Amino acid sequence: MKVAKRRREMLEAVHAGITSIEALCRHFGISEATARRDLGALSEQGLLVRTYGGATTGVGQREPELTLEQRRLRQGDVKARLAACALDCIEDGDTVLLDGGTTTAALAACLHERRGLHVVTNNMAALPWLIQLPEGRTTVLGGDLRASSMTVYGPLAHAALSRLSVDRLFLSADGLTELGLCEASPEQAWLKEAMIARAAEVYVMADATKLGRASQQHWTPFPRQWHLITDAEDVRVDVFAALGARVRRPDAP
Template sequence: MKVAKRRSAMLEAVHSGITDVETLCERFNISEATVRRDLASLADEGYIVRTYGGAAAVVGKREPELSLVQRQHERGDIKAHLALAALGHIEDGDTLLLDGGSTTTALAKLLGQRRGLHVFTNNLAALPVLAAIQDCKVTFLGGDLRAASMTTYGVTAQAALERLSVNKLFMSADGVVADLGLCEASAEQAYLKEMMIRRALHVVVLADSSKLGNARQQHWTPILSQWTLITDDQAGDDRLEAFKRRRAVTLEVVKI
């Protein structure tokens, strides 16, 4: 295989979730040194970023951010299944932190099936649903309004997070990459998610399969602690493999 053709195929492999050097060696039947040279070349051209032991896909230009209404209609049936799976992680009396996003909003609609919850959230779209739930205390994290996602962020929300802790955090993201974490449209969003992770005993990320290995934006929230990824079975083994190899990740695949 010619070098240019091989590197093009390797870029496709990285985008599909095959990101570590060892697996790329096996896939293309080439040496570790050759894989590293190919990855270095792709990184120099801006197609990927190098990580410890491999690489991660990077979108050359930021994708336009979808509005909340668009997100709610995109893969809505799959998001409902992910939300139902997430509900299985919640017990009566839990203290929860609910991030913004259409999938976490779908989860909010199911929380009436539990009793004695205390929900902290910066998710404005989830508030009408949460307010209607009996025996559920809701604490809203104030801050600057981000109309595109109907969430709050900024120093006020950060200050509130510094003064609380929760049993479980449920998050969404624009993209999820095994080696890098969660990607977001703004640095402020990414940092607020990082603070949320620090305040939670258990972290659960809800992401449909289209987001796996997809670096849609350029701002990152690393997840350094143990976490659970709930996704659907439309991703295929190649995209899931990168997460299976991460010891810190508990992968939960929902059959659709």
Template sequence: MKKTTERHQAILEFVRTRDASVEELCAALDVSEATVRRDLTVLAKQRRLVRTYGGATALVGVHEPEASLEERKSAQSEQKEAIAQAAAAHVRNGDTVLLDGGTTCAALARRLSTREDLHVVTNNLLAVMALANAPGVRLTLIGGELRSSSMSTLGPLAELMLGRLTVDVAFLGADGVVAGFGLCEASAQQAWLKECIVARAAEVIVLADSDKLGRARQQHWTPLLRDWRLITSAVADEAALAPFRERDEVSVELAAEVRMPPLS
């Protein structure tokens, strides 16, 4: 039998990606129903999960500190480059493309810098830097208030500008993505801006590394009430992917990791 701390960690990992019944947890951990119920009670009192009728689910809406921009740049960098490469295959010459804030969308911008006849709309200043001198790319910057932690713009001016645009494909990042909930964000402004983007795009593609699948540790949400594509890493655990594969509105695409030379 696993030690108590090991069981607790296993339970938290199990419910991170899906609701779990007591019976499922008993089978997964090879312990008695009494042990599982006792563990769930302890974890619920510690506010690490939520008890449900007959089981448990992840604790949604618990705020955790945001990573700094430098931390985001270095986290899962190989996965992000692979995801960016896969995402670039969905961009056609002549498209109008929207790039959301975040380091994965910035990686995609670098991939698009050699394209011809492309219109890129973005609130991502990292993407602007990558595309500013691209001769084949027409670049439109969405204005608004600067969010220095992500080097992106947001707020009423950004929302107003989005209301005057439509795009062929929008690429969205997020702090987390949860099947059936949508995109998890640290602020209401971020979540609402993404909702505005979703409303103006013919196609929506979410770019998320494996750590963001099932992650629900912020308090604000952008629902995805339409067909959309998830591009994530091929190293993602199948248990984390299963809730997305089960939903008819989601197409899941896995990107094999690639090694990129260091940026000059």
């Protein structure tokens, strides 16, 4: 492969979330020295940012945070499909932990199809649906309200989690890269990490626009084994499979 073509494809790969030297070497079948030269050339052109062990297009950058209503409308049909796929992973009688976000709220809207659930959540936007659970109950984590996302967080939420364990955790995120789950605040990132520690099974719900996206500055590392529920079909999914994800896709529309 010609150098110019490989570098164009390498830039696309970094945008897709393949950001470490090791992963880029595997992906392109090249040596570490070659990968470093290519990344250095792309960095000199201002097309990416070099990091320790790789490169990124987003570390240190931050996009404006969308309002809750803007998030609800964005990819709404896809979120409904991801929610249906997530519902297939839930059995009657499960204890389910729902993270904040409009994608997990879409799952909350489906949970009336299961019986006897115990749902634990910090997602205030999900509560109108959770009051409809048949033969189920809901535990709301305490804490400080983050109005922009209608979630609660902070020491009280962590204290409540320390006394709970759950069968299945469903997470959302502003973006996913090799660094983990991208969030707008450190409090959100830390709470996600605490949630992961209390769950037997971890599911990340992310539409294709979230994969490879580093729109914020705070990160939650992936657990060693987890599930990625996504509509993405391209090489970005392979990146996360290599990071321990079992990929699940919704039925075609």
